[in-house]
Amino acid sequence: MSDERLGLTEAVSMALGGMIGGGIYAVMGVVAGITTYATWAAFVLAGVVALAAGYSYNALNRLSDSNGGSVTFVQCFTGNTTLAGMTGWTLLVGYIGSMAMYAFAFGEFAVAFEAVPAEVVGLPARPLLSVLAVAGFVGLNVLGARTTGTVENVLVAAKVAILLAFGVLGLAYAFGYGGSGTLQFGVGHLTQFGPIVAAAISFVAFQGWQLLFYDQDSISDPVTTIRRAVYVAIPVAVLIYVLVGVVTVNLVPGALQTHPHVALKDAASLMLRPYGLAALGGTVLALSALFSTGSAINATLFSAAHFAKGMLSDDLLPDRIGSADADGVPARVVVLIGAVTAAFTAVGGLGAITSFASLSFMIVFGAMSYLAFRHRDQEAVNPVPPLVGVVGAAGFFPLMLWNLANREPNTFYMVVVIAVLVVTVELLYFERDDIAAEVVPFEEVPVGNSSG
Numbered sequence: 001m002s003d004e005r006l007g008l009t010e011a012v013s014m015a016l017g018g019m020i021g022g023g024i025y026a027v028m029g030v031v032a033g034i035t036t037y038a039t040w041a042a043f044v045l046a047g048v049v050a051l052a053a054g055y056s057y058n059a060l061n062r063l064s065d066s067n068g069g070s071v072t073f074v075q076c077f078t079g080n081t082t083l084a085g086m087t088g089w090t091l092l093v094g095y096i097g098s099m100a101m102y103a104f105a106f107g108e109f110a111v112a113f114e115a116v117p118a119e120v121v122g123l124p125a126r127p128l129l130s131v132l133a134v135a136g137f138v139g140l141n142v143l144g145a146r147t148t149g150t151v152e153n154v155l156v157a158a159k160v161a162i163l164l165a166f167g168v169l170g171l172a173y174a175f176g177y178g179g180s181g182t183l184q185f186g187v188g189h190l191t192q193f194g195p196i197v198a199a200a201i202s203f204v205a206f207q208g209w210q211l212l213f214y215d216q217d218s219i220s221d222p223v224t225t226i227r228r229a230v231y232v233a234i235p236v237a238v239l240i241y242v243l244v245g246v247v248t249v250n251l252v253p254g255a256l257q258t259h260p261h262v263a264l265k266d267a268a269s270l271m272l273r274p275y276g277l278a279a280l281g282g283t284v285l286a287l288s289a290l291f292s293t294g295s296a297i298n299a300t301l302f303s304a305a306h307f308a309k310g311m312l313s314d315d316l317l318p319d320r321i322g323s324a325d326a327d328g329v330p331a332r333v334v335v336l337i338g339a340v341t342a343a344f345t346a347v348g349g350l351g352a353i354t355s356f357a358s359l360s361f362m363i364v365f366g367a368m369s370y371l372a373f374r375h376r377d378q379e380a381v382n383p384v385p386p387l388v389g390v391v392g393a394a395g396f397f398p399l400m401l402w403n404l405a406n407r408e409p410n411t412f413y414m415v416v417v418i419a420v421l422v423v424t425v426e427l428l429y430f431e432r433d434d435i436a437a438e439v440v441p442f443e444e445v446p447v448g449n450s451s452g
Contacts, residue, residue: 018208366393
């Protein structure tokens, strides 16, 4: 892979691409179902906690001896290699789960076009298209950083433009053709518990920015560029989520309850109906969904591969996965991550692994905020943002579990099983030498040497 470096524009695109993916289509319905017209408040609250965590990451990045992400920070500030390795493996599972969700959504939206058949050569189109999407972005990432960054710029620009146009046209419809002339913001719900629970659920939609910290070898002046990119991308993502949420909840509240994945498409058709462009509105919004999920796959795969290479360099992954001495990211790493992602997205039933991914991000974001808060005596660290990150993540985690246990008990149990399996495998790998030392060697008694 090429070692060409990315600038601020590509870094912002990567961060936005990782945030504004399938989440805006899948999470929106769940959040609206809990807090209705106060959906915007849930996104603002989740965005504030994400921005506080972003501050903590940037602070740790300035203080650490070697630039990196969560794994590097844990190793640098705690000196615990096992804990750092377990953090890395858990995040890799989380990234693969997120990409599988994006690819699943990509296939769903592609099949929604009438021109796409339900089956291709006897196979269901949805999983086939999902796997092909992953394979396509694996190919782009193997070509090099500059190619990946250019594609990401195009995809992010397209989806942001469409979603902003969606929001503006929605406001025009609400105050003009067929609208009530007013918008409801659910102010009465702000004193209730619902927006906080909804914020915990929507938090997964704000995790993409931290992928930049694993790309630092591919970014020009990484510490400064990433700091600026994080502080630009998170507020922009919050703005888009709030705008789209307010418009969708006010125009098609019923669609968010019955079929949340295509609710935005219904809203786009409604707002363009007075112009005779209802079909065009739905088609353009569906294309935006493809851009969104595609760029999310691209950004997450790019960053997860760099993350894995960093773990190889720290001897936290088996050498068989790839060479840490390769220029750029070893193609084998990209292909392996893509293959596992394709397997997950082809099988479907991603609720458990994506929920596990969301919970993993909460734990890691909270832990990084705590590490930054511990170093609040340093000139580079203001203690307030890290404290907000710790309190926010610590509050979101039990709320997410509570929501799963009450609304999706089967998913809750699967998350517990996945967590136990992941932690067990991690401990067996990182503590293998200590475990082997505790095993008493079995000395075989030679045949015919027994007394009797």
